Each structure stands twice: as structure tokens, then as C-alpha cells.
Amino acid sequence: MNRSNENVLSVCGISKSFGGIRAVDDVSFDVQRGEILGLIGPNGSGKSTLFDCVLGQLFPDSGEVFVNGNIVTRKRPCDLNKLGVGRTFQMLQVFSEMTVLENIILAGQEHRGTLVSRLFGQSDAGLTEQADEIIAFFRLTHLRDHRAGSLSYGQQKLLDTAMAFMAGPRLVMLDEPAGGVNLTMLESLKERLIAFNEERAATFVVIEHNMEFVMSLCTRILVLANGAIIAEGTPEEIRNDPVVIEAYLGE
Amino acid sequence: MRLITIIASLAVLALLVVLPFNLKNYGIYILSLWMVYSIAAMGLNLTLGYAGQVSLAQAAFLGIGAYTTALLMKAGYPFLFGFGLSAGICFCVGLILGYPALRVQHHFLAFVTLGFNALVWLVFRNEEWLTGGTYGLMGFPRPSFFGIDTTNQVAFYFFSLTIFVLLAVILWWIVRSPWGRAFQALRENPIRANSLGVDIRRMTLLAFAIGAAYGGMAGSLFAPLVEFIDPQSFQLNTSLMLLLMVIVGGSGRFLGPVIGALLVVLLPEWLRFTEGMYLIIYASLVMVLLAFCPSGLIGLYERSVAALRARPSGSRGSEKP
16 A cells, blocks of 8 residues: 555554444544644544554554554554654553653653663663753753652643653654643643644644644544544534534534 | 762671671671572562562572572582573573563462462472482582682672672662663553553563572572572572562662561571560561551661651752652
């Protein structure tokens, strides 16, 4: 299959069932370079399962996934990460016993050198400077040497997101980055994401329930319901689509 | 803080150098035994404390190292050859034992490793042609280096101390390297670690293999120290004792297993005057400690230091949680 190189991510006919429930049902979509794609849908519509199938956390029952034109279906998450795909999870996942700095360094170290050179090289894999940059970018500098577990929920969420950006990914998939983040920090997060997108040409796929956040962040939105894509378009189109409104509000 | 750590380490080292000259042979023997168990417990601490992989098989590796070294020395090979081979064999066997950990975790993994320990013990006991069965092995000489014979208890103590310090430095290097961070990430959240590029399969296997190699090297020292080995020394009991050393000392703390080993080896001696009460006192102490301070003696120490720091100025408490 020859996929256009402009597509950072191509998902072709992914399906995934759990027992009798078809969580993801023949989903296909492309994500172009530099795009910020929103993925919305009611609870249980299969958004996170789709993410997991794309990112190697789960193996899809059928379908293929391409990153930069290369087939990556059934690759392990760590291999995908090395191909330049960063992600966050819906549940907050930072390493609470490490400091903020250590969390960020961890997120970059596996991209440096080989297994052996990492053992004999510097303790920080030469990443402190780069880590400080990312920490400053997400405005966490004052918390740099604090244990991640001692941070507030919103700060940990920012750290979680920051980790996904440490290795200079070309594609970042964020699962509810705004969940539990207060309004001021939310503005800051949106601004950071847009800046990252513009300055470093990173492509995003974002799952989010906060409509205002999604509508103002994304350039294109996909709507998932019962495991299938029911609508696609600009934020404006989605906002006024009767199918979407029905899926959210129910019959 | 750094300077204090260095001064404290040097002071402890100085004490360890002076101590044997003020002790009788048995005391020196106990100190050497502490070094040997410390090495095995340090290895287990890497597997369990840093990387979060439960293992009840450390005694099996202690045994593999001890039998390998004893057999080779009986056959006339030099000690260092046996030492290296013990480390190598245990590294490989540890690597294989790591595979179940890719599928099961926690108490399930504990039972898998427990089964492995039982299996190895059965080999030691039943394969009489090789291991001497329940009669054990003896008649292998203590090693000598550069003309210095370690038959003398003090000489062997210094020999153990040298290897202990060397292995401690190597382990310290490992845990402070990016490997150490990857091990810790594996313990705290393997799924997140995987998504950040940490090859968790590889790190799990390495955690087992390195921990096992430390067990093997400890066993390699154990054989010439006690000069007689039999399967009893490498039963599940010993694995549980090594686990206790790690937990009581402070799992995931660098010096935890060393402190834990000191307690487990020395406390029976100190409590000897209580005669039959020893085990009761010992068990009660362990229960109280773990109920109130699961992070072990090192954790207790860290807590007291933090409390002392917070008291005088009040504002410095947030410096290091």
C-alpha cells in the first residue's frame, strides 16, 4: 500500500473487540503533517481503545497503522516512541518518586546512544540542558527538583504532557490533556501546545471532553460513537452537526 | 550534604578496617558473612527494590555460585576463574528466570521464583555425583593472592571487604546511570515507561540477570568462607532471609540491604543473652518496624533527619521531601 508521505499517521480499518463488545469498528483516518486533530465522542465510544491500538498498547483485531508511511501495526510502544511518536494516557501517569527533572530526562534518555553507552555514559545522558528547556517551556522551572508526587494535579498533568514532548516527537497523541486542569493552567497548556505545533512542526492527535478547549485548539475534529466515526470536519462544522448533537445528548 | 555523605562513608570504611583487629576469630567470621550476604542482598535490592520484580530465588543463585566455585577450586582452578564463571552462569540463568516476569507480576512472580529455588535446591541435594548430595562439599582451599594466603580469618575478611566495596561501587554506578532511572521507571509504572521508549522487556531481564549475578558472586565468596557447603544453606529459608534483609534495611535504598544484612546477621549474636527469647524478640521487632516504617531502617533514618531539619527553622522542611 502506498501512502502519501504528507500523512504523519494513517489508520486503515482498525477494529477491536472485547468479548462481545466491538469497541472500535473499522475506523480509518489520516493525519497530515502539522495538523492538530481532535478526537471527541461520548464516554465509551472507543477513543482511548483506538489510541491504544494505534500506539501498540493493544493489538487491533484487524486493520493497519502507518507512521510516516511505514507500517507499525503490532509494534511495541517503546519502538513506536523511538519512531517519534509521543503520547500521554487518560489517567495521570508520572513517576511520582522521581523529581520533575528526572521524569523529563527519563522521557529522553532512551533516544540517546545504545543500551551499553547509556550504562557507561553520563548519569543524565547529557540531557539536563534539553530537559531544562522543556521544563521552562511548560513553565515548571520552579518545581524542577521537587518530587513529581508532591506536585498539584494540574502541575503533574503538565509534567505528563511535557514528557511526551521531550524526545522531539513528530507525532504526539494526547489523551485528555485538559482533564482536571484549572482554567488558568488550561490557557497556558493550550498556548504551549499551539506554540509547540508552530515552532517545531509537531503533529497532534488530541482526545478531549472539554469542548471549548478542543474547538479552540484543533484544526479538524473527528467524532467517534460506538466505535465508529460518525462525523468529521472543522470545529465550526462539528459544532452545528445534528448527528453529533444527537450522539452526545442521546435520543 | 554531599560532603557529609563522603565523610560518613570514609569513617565507616575506616571502622571496617580497624574492627577485625579488635575481634576474635568468630567475630571476624561474622563480619565476613555480613559482607557476603550484603552482596547477595544488594543484588536482590536491584531486582526487587529498584526494578520492582519480586524474587524468592536469590538463595538459588547464592548456591549456584557457591557450588560452581567449590567444584572448580576442588578441580584446581584459581578462585577468580570460579568467581567470574559463577557471575556469568548466574547472569545467564537470571536472564532466563526473568522471562516469567514478562508475563506475571507480584505474588504470582513470587511463586514462580519460589518454585525455581526449590528446583535448584533439589538438584543440589539429589545430584550426588556432582554436588555430594546431603553430605555437601568440602576440602577446597581458600584462595591466595600475590602470595597472601586468606586461610587466616583476618586476611579473608579483607579479601571479602575488597570485593564488597568493588561490587558496591559497580552497583552504585549502575543505579545512578540511565539504567537505574529505567529500572525505577519499570517499578513505578511499566506502561508509561514503555510509552517513553524504555524497552521494559529488556530492562526486566537485565534486572533479574544483574541481581542473580550478584547472588552468584556472593555464593562464590560464601564457599571459601564457610569451607563447607551443603544444600541446606540454599533453601527457601535463605531466600526469605535475603528478602528480609532488603525489606528491613530499606528496599530501593542503596545502603538498605547492607544495613538489613547487618541486622539479620548480628542481631542473633547480640540477643544471645536472651537465650530462647531471641526469635520472639526478633520477629516482634521486624513486625513493629515494618508496620510503622515500610521503607525500612533507611526510611526511618530519612524520616528522622527530615523531622529534625523541619524543626529548627520551620521553612527548610520543603527542601527535600
